[in-house]
Amino acid sequence: MAIARVAEPSGSLQEVREWGLDREDLLQIYRNMLVTRGVEERGHILYRQGKIPGSFYTGRGNEASAVGVATAMGSDDVGTPLHRDMGVHITRGVEPWRIFAQYMGRADGPTHGRDGNVHMADSRLGLLAMVSHLPAMLPVAVGCALAFRIREEQRVAVAWYGEGASARGDAHEGMNFAGVRRLPVVFICDNNQWAYSTPTHLEYAVEHLADRANAYGFDGVVVDGTDVLAVYREAKRAIEKARAGGGPTLIECQTLRMEGHAVHDDAFYVPKELFERWAERDPIERFRTWLRSNADMADDEEAQIGAWVKKLLNDALQRAEESPQPDPATLLDGVYATPEDLDTPHHK
Amino acid sequence: MAEKTYLQAISDGLRTEMRRDNRVFVLGEDVGVYGGAFKVTLGFQEEFGSWRVIDAPLSETAIVAGATGAAMMGLRPVAEMQFADFVSCAWDHLVTVAAKQRWRAGTPVPIVLRLPSGGGFSGGPFHSQNPESSFAHIPGLKCVCPATPEDAKGLMISAIEDPNPVLFFEHKHLYRRIKGEVPDERYTTPIGKARVHQEGDDVSVITWGAMVYTAEEAAKLVDASVEIIDLRTVLPWDKQAVLDSVRKTSKVLVLHEDTRTGGFGGEIAATIAEEAFEDLDAPVRRVTAPDTPVPFSPVLEKAFIPQAEGVANALKELISY
């Protein structure tokens, strides 16, 4: 029995405007989704060219969810996006060339070669770098919200996790603490149906993960994660509620992971029909169609956006390839912070 | 200057910083209304309010992770584990997140985690452990283990001031048993600097925490001049002070209450072997708890925790070697 509210699909342009998005915002969302996918597609190519060490993860199919939520965040809000949430980094303003440098382990990546993949974040943009142990960052985001609450700031923390990580205790402790203290935090569950090879019915027994919110004393919402405007709407609503002191919300964004767990995984265990069905709901294609029918996006405008994205990524790639390798002599630097390191926007 | 117990000195240090810096707040189980399981924060909630002295749910992960998040947002959390033993539940957040965040992502995590540790009162396997060695293995963390009231206050203030995650191991057996003069004013005790608890020429005891007093007692049982080095900080540890003492006495006993294998004493012994081999006049000895969980029965616990007599015997063997 479902407890969580199931969100309505996105509506008309008029409705969207009521949520605070004008046409330029919509085109920006579209651009961000294209850049997100483009970065990951080129990353995939770089990986196969042997330019990216280690493994490589993408979030194909999750662009709407990531960009939708990030668009709903305020500039002072913070978040802990994960490896399917490239769209959050792009939307918050991380430059693609820095992401390519990160992928390639270069000195100009946000972690300067110390960590790889999407294990990065620009704290100046309100993002905290994820760790592989999911959902370890979820209770950390709760701690951020705690700080906002203690200082009585009108800020919100957004915590991402997946349906696989929902099975771990960190999620429970974080949500419980947030519920008990009505902290300004919004939990985003990227339910992409597969935790590596494990399907949802082996991860949880409730109908929707969002149903669990009720157990923690706050609201749960299920939303179609391929519908960027619906995601935006629900995220905006939850974020503003939290900002107003209304406590947390859990939003479950339903998507399908359109590739393997990582580049080395061909996802043979995912039924082919499932991929085919969800391919019809490709978030970018859906939004493109919506823009054409609801916001008058014409061929030339679309082509212009496409060209802009292409150039952005080409330039970014070139710049990233020029980035030097990290200097091994710096390996020992920064294991410990110095008092000067606390000179950040947050530590004042 | 006033005489304070070790416990009062910790409270004093914490209170001093909370009064001085409103970014400092306390988070833990039963730390507010109840004043903490050991009453370290007794009266704090009345003074600082319920949003700076936060009674958390029974969630060690959420406490440490919450402190981590709040620290990254600019606060100076002091989180309490009710017993150091329970820090195992928060391992991931200390080791995976807090310890590595500065190095890989450039985000400092200035948190203090208070860890009432140690045995000696039939706390059994889950309320008596000394897990400092486990964390001393983690680059990015700092581990302090004060032995005296003066150091407890000074190291507490240093820990709060430090821009890194600091594990503050406070020995439960010292809480009310050990008293000493503690300056009233604010002062810091440097992290990473040992203290010569007792000067001597014949043999050195390298130790920390409650074992400082065990060493002192043992030293009285032997007819020799025993130097006792109170490490005060296990990570970073004062290698120079240890090597200086070794070079002076040429005989060393490393003493800790934690179990033997993989205990921090092994690191000290190895360092001495590497860097002061030609100054040794006897093999480096370790006296530690045996490799078992901490037992409950007083008889068994006495057999487990190093006692002055056992330390004295080891000292005698070293002296006559």
Add this chain to the structure above:
Amino acid sequence: MATNTAVDVVMPQMGVSVSEGTITKWSKSVGDTIEADETLLEISTDKVDTEVPSPASGVVTEILVQEGETVEVGTVLARIGGEAPAAAPAPAAPEPATQPAAEEATAAATEGQAAPEPEPTPAPAAHAPQPAAADNGKAFVSPVVARIAAEHGIDPTQVPGTGTGGRVTKKDIVAFVEAGASPAQPPAPEPQAQSTPEPAQPVASAPAAAPAPSAAKPAAAPIPATVGSAQAGETLEPMSAMRRGIAEHMRRSLDTSAHVTSAIEVDMTRVVQIREKLKKEYQAAYGVNPTYLAFIARATIETLRDYPWVNGELRGDQIVTRNYVNLGFAVELADGKGLIVPNLKNAETLNLLGMAKGIAEIAKRARDKKLTPDDVAGGSFTITNPGGYGTFHGTPVISQPQAGILGTYAIVKRPWVITDEDGADAIAIRSMMNLTLTYDHRLVDGAYAGRFLRDLRERLQGWGETDY
């Protein structure tokens, strides 16, 4: 106990880190008869030079390693007993451990007279103690003891051990070093030059041809890895462990004490006269030569009673004074390449005869390498006698941790202004000697040192016929 089965004489291990030794001298030849424990040969290692006593009584049937050769520890050097080669009829046994031979060895060799060095033999680094092959219960030498031993050129097996099983502890070896096992002054002629039977005239104590062992000292000392190559005209030779120890001690002493030297001229005429008289008597009755050094030592002891700080020590913040004098004498080794400072314990209890005997005895043992660790430990004041070669002044280095060292110099006849009983000045021929006192100015003030020297001079100048 003679033996019919051949007994092997092997190269002994003189310390755990010692892996080889060099034969410096065979005391017996093939065919000679030898008693068990009688000296068969002398060896030299990087740690110590020593005699090797025969493991059995019998005839030396084979000598397998020749003088000057260096072989590994455990190598068979000779065989005693068993089937003697047919062509070796045993001659009469020579005098055991002959006095002449020993005395011959006492004559100091000067540097220039030293025999050419054999090829330096590589040796293991002194800092790398090897797993302790059994070394008579003192098997294990700890790293710190090994290091100190190497620094001071001491064979740790010669140090009395107080550790478990007699192991030498750091304290033992530090005490051994501080007690004077290390030399007090660079190459100083032995004071004994005067106590050998012949020289009546100390000034003419040029030693007889120095019988430096043909193989002298094998350069088996540790060779630092950083030894460079010789420039044109230079010859490189590795520093011996003892030399290294001397070097370290000299440097340390200068770094420790504030060295100041005061000198005084002493009219030794009376002592010369009295000695001439006593000489025959002492020789006849006791077989002892009353050397000038014995007179000076006696007078020194008496004077030290009034100046305890000269016989004292600075120990941390404490000043140590003593009710005894352990009087050290710098003795040069027979090969002229090092010296050692044994001391006479409780020298204040010795009269002139006892002093003369004591000095002769300890100096002989020093040269014969038969000193015990006790002989070099615990000195409280030292006399060095570089005057044997005619030098008239010097500034010796204090043997740590003592506070002073007395230098005695050549006695020479000089025109000297004297004042007779009537107060009239006259020039007379007198036997004059210079004395120096080098003292640690941290403890001993200049005036104090001056008064000490003055009183010492008065004692020597006023030596009475019946004093002893």
